[in-house]
Amino acid sequence: MSVETDFLASLNSSQRQAVQHFCGPLLVVAGAGSGKTRALTYRIAHLILNHKVNPENILAVTFTNKAAKEMKERIELIFSRRLAQEKHGQRLELLSEYEQTKLRSSAYRSIIKYLWIGTFHSLFARILRYDINKYQDKKGYEWTKSFTIYDESDAQSLVKKIATKELNIDDKKFNPRSLRYSISNAKNQGLYPEDVLTQQPTYRGRVISEVYQEYQAQLAANNALDFDDLILIPTRLFAQNESVLGYWHQQFKHILVDEYQDTNRIQYQLINLLATNGETNRKNLNWENRSIFVVGDADQSIYSFRMADFTILLDFQEDFGDGLPDDDTRTMVKLEENYRSRENILEVANTLIENNTERIDKILKPTRGYGEEIYCYKADNEIEEAKFIHNQILKLTQENPELGWGSFAILYRTNAQSRVIEEALLSDIPYHVVGGLKFYDRKEIKDALAYLRLLNNPNDTVSLLRIINTPRRGIGQKTLDQLITASQELNVPLWEIISDETSVNTLAGRATKAVNEFAQIIKKYQASLETLPGAEILDGILDESNYREDLKNQGTDEAENRLENLKELDSAMMQFAEENEDSSLEGFLANAALASDLDNLNEEEEKVSLMTLHSAKGLEFPVVFLVGLEQGLFPNHRTLNDPTALEEERRLCYVGITRAQEQLFLCYAQERRLWGSREPAIPSQFIAELPKDLINFSSPPLQPRRQKKTTSKNNKETKKTSDQSSRNWEVGDRVFHKTFGEGNVTHVLGSGNKTNLAVEFPGLGRKILDPRIAPLQPLS
Numbered sequence: 095m096s097v098e099t100d101f102l103a104s105l106n107s108s109q110r111q112a113v114q115h116f117c118g119p120l121l122v123v124a125g126a127g128s129g130k131t132r133a134l135t136y137r138i139a140h141l142i143l144n145h146k147v148n149p150e151n152i153l154a155v156t157f158t159n160k161a162a163k164e165m166k167e168r169i170e171l172i173f174s175r176r177l178a179q180e181k182h183g184q185r186l187e188l189l190s191e192y193e194q195t196k197l198r199s200s201a202y203r204s205i206i207k208y209l210w211i212g213t214f215h216s217l218f219a220r221i222l223r224y225d226i227n228k229y230q231d232k233k234g235y236e237w238t239k240s241f242t243i244y245d246e247s248d249a250q251s252l253v254k255k256i257a258t259k260e261l262n263i264d265d266k267k268f269n270p271r272s273l274r275y276s277i278s279n280a281k282n283q284g285l286y287p288e289d290v291l292t293q294q295p296t297y298r299g300r301v302i303s304e305v306y307q308e309y310q311a312q313l314a315a316n317n318a319l320d321f322d323d324l325i326l327i328p329t330r331l332f333a334q335n336e337s338v339l340g341y342w343h344q345q346f347k348h349i350l351v352d353e354y355q356d357t358n359r360i361q362y363q364l365i366n367l368l369a370t371n372g373e374t375n376r377k378n379l380n381w382e383n384r385s386i387f388v389v390g391d392a393d394q395s396i397y398s399f400r401m402a403d404f405t406i407l408l409d410f411q412e413d414f415g416d417g418l419p420d421d422d423t424r425t426m427v428k429l430e431e432n433y434r435s436r437e438n439i440l441e442v443a444n445t446l447i448e449n450n451t452e453r454i455d456k457i458l459k460p461t462r463g464y465g466e467e468i469y470c471y472k473a474d475n476e477i478e479e480a481k482f483i484h485n486q487i488l489k490l491t492q493e494n495p496e497l498g499w500g501s502f503a504i505l506y507r508t509n510a511q512s513r514v515i516e517e518a519l520l521s522d523i524p525y526h527v528v529g530g531l532k533f534y535d536r537k538e539i540k541d542a543l544a545y546l547r548l549l550n551n552p553n554d555t556v557s558l559l560r561i562i563n564t565p566r567r568g569i570g571q572k573t574l575d576q577l578i579t580a581s582q583e584l585n586v587p588l589w590e591i592i593s594d595e596t597s598v599n600t601l602a603g604r605a606t607k608a609v610n611e612f613a614q615i616i617k618k619y620q621a622s623l624e625t626l627p628g629a630e631i632l633d634g635i636l637d638e639s640n641y642r643e644d645l646k647n648q649g650t651d652e653a654e655n656r657l658e659n660l661k662e663l664d665s666a667m668m669q670f671a672e673e674n675e676d677s678s679l680e681g682f683l684a685n686a687a688l689a690s691d692l693d694n695l696n697e698e699e700e701k702v703s704l705m706t707l708h709s710a711k712g713l714e715f716p717v718v719f720l721v722g723l724e725q726g727l728f729p730n731h732r733t734l735n736d737p738t739a740l741e742e743e744r745r746l747c748y749v750g751i752t753r754a755q756e757q758l759f760l761c762y763a764q765e766r767r768l769w770g771s772r773e774p775a776i777p778s779q780f781i782a783e784l785p786k787d788l789i790n791f792s793s794p795p796l797q798p799r800r801q802k803k804t805t806s807k808n809n810k811e812t813k814k815t816s817d818q819s820s821r822n823w824e825v826g827d828r829v830f831h832k833t834f835g836e837g838n839v840t841h842v843l844g845s846g847n848k849t850n851l852a853v854e855f856p857g858l859g860r861k862i863l864d865p866r867i868a869p870l871q872p873l874s
């Protein structure tokens with residue numbers, strides 16, 4: 095088989111048809127685990143390899159950052175395999191580890207880094223970094239390319255400040271959270287504040303409209319955008335500026351979208367504009383050397399609360415096809431084999447989803463035989479449920495050496511369910527809560543990022559206020575109020591007052607010295623933005639601002655933990671610099687703001703995954719526990735009287751079941767304490783809808799014989815780590831780095847376990863690297 099096509103051999107004929115389709119629109123619809131994401135990934139490789147498409151001309155939208163990363167890794171592997179054949183006439187896996195790393199790095203540098211693969215938010219944030227200055231806002235607001243991205247909690251606090259402090263709105267009547275949600279909804283429909291009032295001419299409509307108006311004004315004043323703006327502003331920009339749209343239309347000749355069923359109207363509009371250049375008559379569309387390729391499954395549409403609309407998927411052929419009679423087969427491919435789940439698991443999922451009326455029937459055939467029995471476990475209460483999970487995991491890992499901790503997922507309907515499960519696992523099973531304790535939500539990380547954001551964008555007053563007195567440096571609220579008032583009166587950003595010594599001397603009273611010192615530090619590091627690597631700037635500013643010192647002085651475990659997290663942020667910056675073409679501070683900050691629930695900094699270590707069903711979309715695990723199957727919890731009580739919402743809950747259950755590859759456990763409790771109150775519970779109606787003959791309702795054997803310590807993968811990781819760190823590095827050592835190529839060690843910083851290296855890479859300059867983390871190979 096030729097090197098060009100051998101990777102296509104691991105696809106079935108329908109997948110191949112989808113992958114090989116070259117120009118024009120194509121929709122791939124299929125049930126869970128049928129290889130949609132695989133087809134999309136291989137298509138990218140195929141376009142580059144066999145149609146010589148330039149990687150820069152490919153735009154691929156994934157649902158999470160993690161999915162984007164996995165997709166890039168897959169493609170890198172395909173190209174490294176090909177290079178191995180070309181250069182060595184060998185299979186990649188047979189080459190030395192050093193050669194493999196070298197080939198992968200070469201594939202990365204020549205192809206992967208040019209691809210536009212990411213979530214809607216990250217891709218369009220990147221586009222805005224080029225073009226936001228061309229955007230003409232209806233209200234006259236302006237943003238510059240160093241804009242800050244406010245994450246959900248920044249947005250929440252801004253709405254709260256505006257509603258309760260500035261507009262004096264009663265937070266009992268109008269909860270700031272629900273106001274924020276309404277604003278987000280409005281933006282997702284492309285509405286301006288005044289449109290909200292037209293659509294909802296009530297008192298509530300007026301309140302939302304007013305808060306929205308002020309919220310947007312303050313975002314603009316801070317040169318900041320929220321997540322919704324990252325989608326909304328490009329849509330408006332494309333609609334108003336033909337040449338900007340034309341440019342990106344030319345750039346993205348091949349557009350691919352995964353999980354298309356969860357696209358909302360405004361995201362759809364963006365994709366449509368990019369693909370068609372705004373041409374509305376589909377007969378005039380010219381598909382020469384360009385394509386739009388979307389994959390999805392209407393049965394897995396679970397984001398209607400974020401305005402996702404699966405009729406967008408159903409309308410795809412109408413929207414992009416040429417309307418000819420044989421349109422159907424030319425613009426749609428169906429996949430019918432499931433490669434993920436055991437036959438009994440698949441049958442359970444298929445039976446459940448047939449209870450939905452609003453759906454198009456489809457075929458999903460198993461390719462894998464029956465697996466282990468599916469149990470449905472009845473626990474006395476939530477604590478017993480958690481114990482059951484704990485014991486089963488220990489038992490299964492003990493009986494099956496191939497199952498590492500990473501093979502298990504525990505899926506629940508709401509985040510609050512995780513606490514009890516965490517407590518049960520805590521003592522002897524490593525786990526992570528995906529989407530719970532987000533790294534970037536921790537206080538110290540947000541503080542550190544606020545410092546960096548301020549350096550990058552001094553107009554970001556939210557960040558400035560966050561850290562001006564953190565750690566405490568004697569700048570009190572009264573002083574601040576005076577400075578803020580001055581900035582409001584002069585209509586300039588707060589930083590302009592604070593950075594001007596003369597103004598400070600006049601306004602800051604006893605805190606004058608403190609404010610001036612603070613401003614000095616910020617200015618000093620602003621001046622070195624271009625010259626110092628991000629991690630050095632971070633370290634410098636944390637030291638000079640006394641932030642680190644302050645934590646050290648606290649001496650508590652918690653403070654120690656925070657210091658460790660700050661170190662982890664250093665690693666994140668270094669890793670970012672290594673992995674990205676755009677390694678600027680701006681780029682890093684955008685990335686940090688977008689770091690989604692599904693990202694975990696320490697992915698190497700195997701852990702049991704705890705997450706909501708919503709976060710589990712697109713993923714797969716050998717063993718899945720689907721817990722809390724109780725009426726009112728799942729399906730959620732808000733959906734019980736609403737047939738449409740209930741069907742979405744059922745789709746969510748379908749998503750959960752179809753994550754399992756080998757084994758599935760369903761659990762419910764007879765009594766549950768949740769959100770503080772204890773209630774008797776009724777089994778979920780979904781349980782009654784499952785095929786009884788495929789489910790065992792008795793308890794599986796429980797007690798494990800002994801406790802498993804680490805997985806084989808863990809052992810390997812630890813070994814690798816200690817090898818690297820125990821090495822005695824010396825100035826003058828030559829190294830090979832996956833992304834930067836060959837370089838020279840110029841400094842060895844620190845010692846033992848804390849060694850860092852300064853490495854000079856010809857043409858790239860000096861990088862500070864941690865040899866335990868960086869993909870670094872000694873060359874001698």
Ligand SMILES: Nc1ncnc2c1ncn2[C@@H]1O[C@H](COP(=O)(O)OP(=O)(O)OP(=O)(O)O)[C@@H](O)[C@H]1O
Nearest residue numbers: 104105106125126127128129130131132433434712
């Ligand atoms: N032709 C194939 N042969 C063997 N395995 C395959 C094939 N296609 C896909 N797979 C495997 O099947 C599993 C499911 O594939 P994939 O994740 O692409 O499905 P999907 O349709 O995207 O699922 P979901 O709807 O859950 O997103 C993966 O482990 C994938 O590697």
Ligand SMILES: [Mg+2]
Nearest residue numbers: 130131132712
């Ligand atoms: Mg998928």
